[in-house]
Amino acid sequence: MDLPLVVGVDGSESSLQAVDWAVDAAARHGLAVRLVHASMWERYEGVGLTSDLGRPSEEQAAEGLVRAAVERARLRNPDVKVSGELLPEDPEVALLREARNASALITGRRGRGQVMELLLGSVSLALAARAPCPVVVVRGDERSRDAAHGRLVLGVGAAENSSAAVGFAFREAEARGCVLEAVRAWRYPAHELVDHPLAADESARHHRQMATELLDAALCVPARDHQDVDVRRAVVEGPARRVLLDRASGADLLVVGARRRTGRTGLQLGRVSHAVLHHAHCPVAVVPQHG
Template sequence: MTKPVVVGLDGSSSSLDAVAAAAHEAALRGAQLRLVHAFGAPPLHALAGGGPPWNPAAAGVRELLDGTLTAAERRADEVAPGLDIARDVTVGDPLTVLEIASRTSALVVVGSRGLNAFGSLLLGSTAAHLAAHGRCPVLVVRGRLNPAGPVLLAVDDAPASEEAVRFAFAEASLRGADLDALHVCRASSPDSYDGPADPPFVTYSESHLREHAEQVLKEALSGPQESHPHVTVRRMPLVGRVRHTLIEASADAQLIVAGARGRGGFTGLLLGSVSQALLHHAHCPVAVVRHKQ
């Protein structure tokens, strides 16, 4: 059975954009679209003062839910008429609920901005946290949509990129898009320094760095490319500032795919500086694919 595509709702315009993207992904896969709306803790004023227990039905929650879910279903139907849609409304921490949902899903889709209120879904680093800890690929909808652009793949020279490479090929195949695979070697100049997360500065010739980038791409792409011979792949070995180069390249893409390490306990260590930078600054939607150990 095809796993569903899950989208997190909070009633914001950002989450409706996520619904549109999730509906498109579900239609491509022939999968069910699962609308997830989770309530966190009730408002403080509802718990203070020794009044009666907080009652969601009496707090206008039902009306809020009906409006949010109806708007989401209408948006999904505009993108993919006739799509199988399921509603999933629960009380609990939204991030925890979505992490649990990711265990049995093909993809979790969220917006990059959420409501700063009761029932909010994406605040601050929550999107990054979900991308780091989700059990399936996480698509964060941000920037502008360019359906004519390529799928952009950020290739790392570590095992963390293996699942990301396979996901990027599958996405390019589903979308009928070209795949631009980039590996960026940091240039041997002080100007290439992006921040303290960069590796120690070592001087190499640019030709040496480009040869290394070409080798990384060859090794990472050979297997998946044989499995997807119909996908047009452009290998792009580049030398420069890693995060800056990838963010700049995302301006012409319809999607950028990056890996996450999948080890450790802190979001920053799990995602890495490149994935974090893309989630905050990419010009298009970002898919983060966690490495499974």
Template sequence: MTTQPAPIVVGYDGSTGSQSALRWATAEAVRTMAPLRLVEAFELVITARPSPGHVVPLEAVRTARQTGLDAVAENVRLHHPGLTVETRLEGGPAARALIDAAAEARTVVLGSRGLGGWSGLLVGSVAVQVTTHAQCPVVVIPHDQRPHAHLGPTVLVGVDGSKASAKAIDFAFDQAEAMHAEVVALHAWTSPFLTYADGASMLQFDEAKVREEARLLVAESVAGAAAEHPDVHWTTELTMGGAAQALVRRAESADLVVVGSRGRGGFTGLLLGSVGQTVLHHAHCPIAVVH
């Protein structure tokens, strides 16, 4: 008995952001030979005093939305005949629909902002909620991707030795292999190891030693994924300072940035750590948050 692979779920609402997400998700579904599932949600807005002659039956709204979603799916099938494309129209909040869909998905892909989002926000509330609560990797496509010039495609991944970071590294190498891209494994530290030197009262640290230990941490963290993807070239970048800021700066020349949902030292009650939140709100390339 053949088990069907988990689907690539894409949040779709007709916005420019969701169209970009659909393109990314379609390419991922074709690469992984997984079904593509388009999920659209709608909420019924009831006013206290509806205008006479302007009341549209709920079933008519649902039918119209389903027809539009089916047309989008059919267009994808037309360009990718071998791809299985499914549609789901869900009543209720979009974030809840996508979080529920994530329970059986390989990856969820959505735009950073959908219809009705505040134009001043880089990331809408739906993207924040889904990346925080989804049970699978979530890829967010920013609405304002900035073109950049570099020698070749790059996948940037944050490395800190945590379990979430290990999953992010696996995801990054998998994506890099598909994109024929280089992996840049970035590690940053803000608290160097402090030791007493010759009984002196002033705390000092050996920066060379700290950097070497950081290099070993990255090498050990990446070793497994690198062995499974021998054709993927990867490099290490080490920096002193905040990890979030370092990732955002380096993301300016990356095609995808991958972070774990929570790193070392994060509060266990938080589902999405401060680094993930900062990158999500400030990076201008696709961002993958891996749980």
């Protein structure tokens, strides 16, 4: 049985946008959607006091929040199976546990009550950096989120970090019936200084060729397994984070990989993934590579 898409909801506009995105994705992939709201209301609330004042308790308010999110999801697409659950836990802890039994974890850019100047909410960042399943952070303005641009961008990094991301991107492009633009950035090594123009040209050709070969190797097997996907390769000189942010402008989704090293704790998120999560103008999928 296919695992559901799990969405963290907290009543914020950002999390409701994540609900919409997840329902659309679930319809494409034939999956269910599980909406989860986690809150530590029991620690902070005096139930008797709130009842005496005639105000709904935090738990009652949270239950209403989940019901509203479930109703929104069902109105978005009645054919998608939707369930909701309220958990009296820390959001990050609860959602990381839920991620163990999810096809993907979907979250908004920032949660309710967070400082608007922050580029990415702390919970969303922690989930992207620690979850064992793919995490989609629904970024971008309304047009970039809801319009079908027909293009998905995949950042192809080192083979040991990106094979899972490549597979994810091909499956998503196939489900969407859209173009998959696979991008490999390259740069001169910092220690390589070439003064002569001819030598510089030769060095550039060498590094571009290496990047092309790495890109072709990464795409070879999945392209053979997903022959209906229109793949367009791009080898671009420049810092990977800048290249991907430029290419992702006007895309439906940007997919990047993140290495999860066995036995290590804490955030495991590379600089490129970290940068695009903060600055991309479209939803970003971070796909973990375990090992």
